[in-house]
Amino acid sequence: MILVNGKPGSSVGVADRGLQYGDGLFETLAVNRGQVLCADRHLSRLASGCRSLEIPVPDEGALRNDLSTVTKGVARGVVKIILTRGVSARGYRAAANPSPTRIVSSHPWPPFPLSNRAEGVALRVCRTRLSINLRLAGLKHLNRLEQVLAVNEIDDPKVSEGLMLDTDGAAVEGTMSNVFYVEGGRLMTPDLSRCGVHGIIRAEILDWTRVHLDTPVGQTRVGPETLLKSEECFVCNSLIGVWPVRSIDGREIPLGPVTQSIQSELKAAEIITPD
Amino acid sequence: MILVNGKPGSSVGVADRGLQYGDGLFETLAVNRGQVLCADRHLSRLASGCRSLEIPVPDEGALRNDLSTVTKGVARGVVKIILTRGVSARGYRAAANPSPTRIVSSHPWPPFPLSNRAEGVALRVCRTRLSINLRLAGLKHLNRLEQVLAVNEIDDPKVSEGLMLDTDGAAVEGTMSNVFYVEGGRLMTPDLSRCGVHGIIRAEILDWTRVHLDTPVGQTRVGPETLLKSEECFVCNSLIGVWPVRSIDGREIPLGPVTQSIQSELKAAEIITPD
Numbered sequence: 001m002i003l004v005n006g007k008p009g010s011s012v013g014v015a016d017r018g019l020q021y022g023d024g025l026f027e028t029l030a031v032n033r034g035q036v037l038c039a040d041r042h043l044s045r046l047a048s049g050c051r052s053l054e055i056p057v058p059d060e061g062a063l064r065n066d067l068s069t070v071t072k073g074v075a076r077g078v079v080k081i082i083l084t085r086g087v088s089a090r091g092y093r094a095a096a097n098p099s100p101t102r103i104v105s106s107h108p109w110p111p112f113p114l115s116n117r118a119e120g121v122a123l124r125v126c127r128t129r130l131s132i133n134l135r136l137a138g139l140k141h142l143n144r145l146e147q148v149l150a151v152n153e154i155d156d157p158k159v160s161e162g163l164m165l166d167t168d169g170a171a172v173e174g175t176m177s178n179v180f181y182v183e184g185g186r187l188m189t190p191d192l193s194r195c196g197v198h199g200i201i202r203a204e205i206l207d208w209t210r211v212h213l214d215t216p217v218g219q220t221r222v223g224p225e226t227l228l229k230s231e232e233c234f235v236c237n238s239l240i241g242v243w244p245v246r247s248i249d250g251r252e253i254p255l256g257p258v259t260q261s262i263q264s265e266l267k268a269a270e271i272i273t274p275d
Numbered sequence: 276m277i278l279v280n281g282k283p284g285s286s287v288g289v290a291d292r293g294l295q296y297g298d299g300l301f302e303t304l305a306v307n308r309g310q311v312l313c314a315d316r317h318l319s320r321l322a323s324g325c326r327s328l329e330i331p332v333p334d335e336g337a338l339r340n341d342l343s344t345v346t347k348g349v350a351r352g353v354v355k356i357i358l359t360r361g362v363s364a365r366g367y368r369a370a371a372n373p374s375p376t377r378i379v380s381s382h383p384w385p386p387f388p389l390s391n392r393a394e395g396v397a398l399r400v401c402r403t404r405l406s407i408n409l410r411l412a413g414l415k416h417l418n419r420l421e422q423v424l425a426v427n428e429i430d431d432p433k434v435s436e437g438l439m440l441d442t443d444g445a446a447v448e449g450t451m452s453n454v455f456y457v458e459g460g461r462l463m464t465p466d467l468s469r470c471g472v473h474g475i476i477r478a479e480i481l482d483w484t485r486v487h488l489d490t491p492v493g494q495t496r497v498g499p500e501t502l503l504k505s506e507e508c509f510v511c512n513s514l515i516g517v518w519p520v521r522s523i524d525g526r527e528i529p530l531g532p533v534t535q536s537i538q539s540e541l542k543a544a545e546i547i548t549p550d
Binding site for chain 1: 277279284285286287288289291292293294295296297298301328329353355357359360365366367368369378380382385403404406407408409410411416417418419420421422423424425426427442450451
C-alpha cells in the first residue's frame with residue numbers, strides 16, 4: 001500500500017524535486033507483530049534531516065496516521081517514508097514556501113537468509129567510494145548513486161554486503177548498513193562526521209553501550225585493514241538487525257561474544273526483529 | 276508538454292529509482308526558432324552518462340521523436356530530458372535488465388534579465404561545497420542536493436549565480452553553469468576530473484578555442500582568489516549562453532574582449548540563443 005500526502009496513490013508528479021534533484025530524505029522501518037520498530041527514533045531523525053536541509057518538518061500526527069494506515073493487518077513487513085521538498089519552478093532554487101511531498105509505503109519482509117544472523121556474512125570492499133561532504137554527512141537523503149553503484153559491483157551471491165570507503169580511503173559503512181568492529185577488546189565504529197548515514201540501529205547500539213559497557217565505543221577513521229584484522233565485526237540496520245561479519249575480501253573474522261550479546265539485547269528490547 | 280516513455284503523462288511511479296535514489300541523468304536544452312540547439316551533443320553526453328552508470332542507452336530515434344513532439348509549435352523554450360534506471364525491487368540493487376524511464380518535457384523560456392549577457396552578473400562564493408568523487412565527476416546525474424543547497428544560500432537578488440568550490444577549496448563551477456577566466460592573457464577553466472559537470476557549452480568553447488586560439492585553454496585547480504583577480508571571467512550554460520562575470524563576492528572584474536568574442540562566436544554558430 002502506498003499513501004502520497006496521506007491519500008492512496010502510486011505516483012508523483014514529474015516536477016517533484018525528489019525526482020528532479022534527489023531533494024529529500026527517506027526512512028526505512030521494520031514492522032514486527034504489527035508494530036513499527038523504533039518509530040520515534042525514525043521520525044525524530046526525519047525531522048532533524050528536514051531542519052538540516054530546510055525542508056518543512058512534516059506533521060508528526062499525519063505521519064503516524066500514515067504509518068498506521070499502511071501497516072493495518074501487516075504482521076511483519078517494511079515501511080518506507082520518502083519526504084521530498086515538493087514541486088517548484090524549474091531550476092535548483094526551492095519554492096519560497098515549499099509544500100513537501102510525503103510518501104509512505106508498505107512492502108513485504110525481504111527474504112534475507114536466516115543464516116545471516118546466526119552464522120554471519122561475507123563482505124567485500126567496494127571500489128565505489130563515498131564522497132566527503134560535511135554539509136550532507138549523516139543525513140539519510142535521496143542522493144544515493146554511490147550506494148547504487150557500490151552494491152551493483154557485487155556479483156558474487158555469497159557476498160551479502162559491500163564495505164564502503166570514503167575518497168580518502170577510510171572505512172565508513174556498508175552500502176545499506178553501519179559497521180562496528182572490536183579491536184583490543186573495545187567496540188569501535190567509523191566516525192560519520194565527514195560522510196555516511198547516522199543509522200537508527202547504530203544510534204541504539206551507541207545508547208545501549210553507554211549504559212552497559214565500561215568503555216565508550218571508539219569512533220574511528222581507519223582503513224579497511226583495521227577491520228580485516230578485527231576480533232569481531234558486524235553490520236546493522238533496521239531490517240537486517242545485526243549480521244556478524246565472518247569475512248571481508250575473503251579474510252576470516254571470528255564470531256564473538258560482543259556481537260552476540262548486542263544482537264540478543266536488541267532483540268530482547270524489540271529494537272530489531274527476532275529473526 | 277510532458278512525455279513519459281514517449282506518451283503524454285505527468286507523473287512517474289513512486290518506485291522509480293529516479294525518485295528513490297536519484298538514479299539517473301538529465302539534460303537541459305535550449306530551443307530557438309523552433310530548433311533544439313546542440314541536440315547531437317546533448318544526446319551524445321546522455322548516452323555517455325548512461326554507459327558510465329550502466330543504464331541502457333535510450334534509443335536515439337525515440338528520443339529525437341520526443342524532442343520533436345514536445346517542441347512542436349515552440350519557437351523558443353527549454354526542453355528537459357530525464358532518464359532514470361526505471362523501477363526495481365526495493366533496495367539499491369538494480370534490476371538485472373533495467374527498463375529506463377524517459378521523461379521529456381518542454382518549458383517556457385526563463386525570464387533571465389537581458390542585461391546579464393550585455394553587462395554581466397555578480398557571483399558569490401557558496402559555502403556549500405562540491406564533493407570529490409572520481410566515479411561521478413563530469414556526469415549530469417540526478418544527485419543534485421549540493422547545487423540545491425548552494426543556490427538557496429543566495430538571498431541577494433543582485434547575485435545571479437553562485438561559485439562552488441570543492442571540499443578541498445578549489446573553484447569548480449557555478450551552481451548551474453561552468454566557469455572560465457582569463458589570467459595572463461590565457462583562457463582558463465577549472466579541471467573537472469574530480470567533480471563538476473562536463474557542460475555542453477563548455478565543451479563547445481573548448482572545441483572552438485582549439486581552432487581559433489594559439490594557446491590551448493588551461494584546465495586548472497585553483498582557489499577562488501585566482502578568479503577574483505582574473506582579467507576576465509564568465510559563466511556559461513545551454514540556457515544563459517555566456518554571462519560575463521563582473522564581480523565575485525563584491526570584487527570587480529573587467530568585461531573584456533575574450534568573453535565578448537566567445538559570446539558572439541557562439542551566437543553566430545547558433546550554439547547559444549541570440550539573447
